[in-house]
Amino acid sequence: MPTAPPPFDEFDHRLLALLQADAQRTLTELGDTVGLSASAVQRRIKRYRESGLMRMVGVLDIAQLANVTLATVVVALERESARQHAALHARLRAAPEVQQCYSLAGDWDYLVILATTGLAHTREVVERLFDADKNLKRYETRLVFDVVKRGLDLPTRRRSRGAKDGVHGKK
Amino acid sequence: MPTAPPPFDEFDHRLLALLQADAQRTLTELGDTVGLSASAVQRRIKRYRESGLMRMVGVLDIAQLANVTLATVVVALERESARQHAALHARLRAAPEVQQCYSLAGDWDYLVILATTGLAHTREVVERLFDADKNLKRYETRLVFDVVKRGLDLPTRRRSRGAKDGVHGKK
DNA sequence: TATGAAATTCCCTAAAC
DNA sequence: GTTTAGGGAATTTCATA
Numbered sequence: 001m002p003t004a005p006p007p008f009d010e011f012d013h014r015l016l017a018l019l020q021a022d023a024q025r026t027l028t029e030l031g032d033t034v035g036l037s038a039s040a041v042q043r044r045i046k047r048y049r050e051s052g053l054m055r056m057v058g059v060l061d062i063a064q065l066a067n068v069t070l071a072t073v074v075v076a077l078e079r080e081s082a083r084q085h086a087a088l089h090a091r092l093r094a095a096p097e098v099q100q101c102y103s104l105a106g107d108w109d110y111l112v113i114l115a116t117t118g119l120a121h122t123r124e125v126v127e128r129l130f131d132a133d134k135n136l137k138r139y140e141t142r143l144v145f146d147v148v149k150r151g152l153d154l155p156t157r158r159r160s161r162g163a164k165d166g167v168h169g170k171k
Numbered sequence: 172m173p174t175a176p177p178p179f180d181e182f183d184h185r186l187l188a189l190l191q192a193d194a195q196r197t198l199t200e201l202g203d204t205v206g207l208s209a210s211a212v213q214r215r216i217k218r219y220r221e222s223g224l225m226r227m228v229g230v231l232d233i234a235q236l237a238n239v240t241l242a243t244v245v246v247a248l249e250r251e252s253a254r255q256h257a258a259l260h261a262r263l264r265a266a267p268e269v270q271q272c273y274s275l276a277g278d279w280d281y282l283v284i285l286a287t288t289g290l291a292h293t294r295e296v297v298e299r300l301f302d303a304d305k306n307l308k309r310y311e312t313r314l315v316f317d318v319v320k321r322g323l324d325l326p327t328r329r330r331s332r333g334a335k336d337g338v339h340g341k342k
Numbered sequence: 343t344a345t346g347a348a349a350t351t352c353c354c355t356a357a358a359c
Numbered sequence: 360g361t362t363t364a365g366g367g368a369a370t371t372t373c374a375t376a
Binding site for chain 1: 187190191192193194195219220222223224225226227228229230231232233235236237238239241243260263264267268269270271272273274275276277279281282286287288289291292313314315316317318319320321322323324325326327328329330
Binding site: 207210211 | 344347
């Protein structure tokens, strides 16, 4: 049984925000920014990593990578059996071209984002992953023209009511 | 004028793949894996970072973050003027809840992925970003039930023809 | 020009407080 | 949580192919 979920304090929120934006900074820099010693920062980050909460990855600038093609695919399954979903999940997770996959509420069951080395590659992958699947009712592919924003940042705070702009009148 | 685009060699491909998967490894580990000295690896990574090709970020495990809500929004603009697009881009980039945004080919102009602290927050953000925009023709919001796969990995190779499974008969 | 090995510096890490 | 001390990794230097 996993240990109880540790609540975040203000230091955690600020550190996690900083690290999501840039994991390159030194412990001293981070500590100076949030008002903590490097050791304290180190201990916290160690906890994040060992608990599996955070991992560090390299993110490439897609603008510097010619011949990279992004595409989105929305998918609807024929039958909603758990087995069919699990099989699809495994297939998508195993495919390196599948960058992201989300199950959705509503008329479409999944949104899939593909990252390939070109249009022909995209076509290959779509046919292999989706066209060949007999349990797929329908899918629609849309090519990505441009990337306006790209990241995986998540909010760590629980819920600040009235968090809209300009509501918090402090400082 | 920027310098000429540097082509990747086999070492670069393997290093970039490793770093996209896990940027935590030491230079020695990376070097042992790809068959290079720690110095050589360090120099390459330094180049990746200084050229802006790669940055390191922390990625949080969404499963450990209760009260995080993901949603997708597809958007169609009323008029296709460059000014309208630029304005929308700026607004989306500035919004912390907008995790990703792609411009699309086809009937929808944009796909937006939102990461908020709850349903109410999602609604707030959608209304602020999309409902208030008079140049928006139409948008559709879909909530994310589950995350099947999540990453930003990009392929670095140019194009290997016949890259389908089992075609390459070497080794 | 890019490499590997050695030398140096700096940062991360784990004490002790 | 901070300060301190130590080991280890990142970075630079240098000789080399």
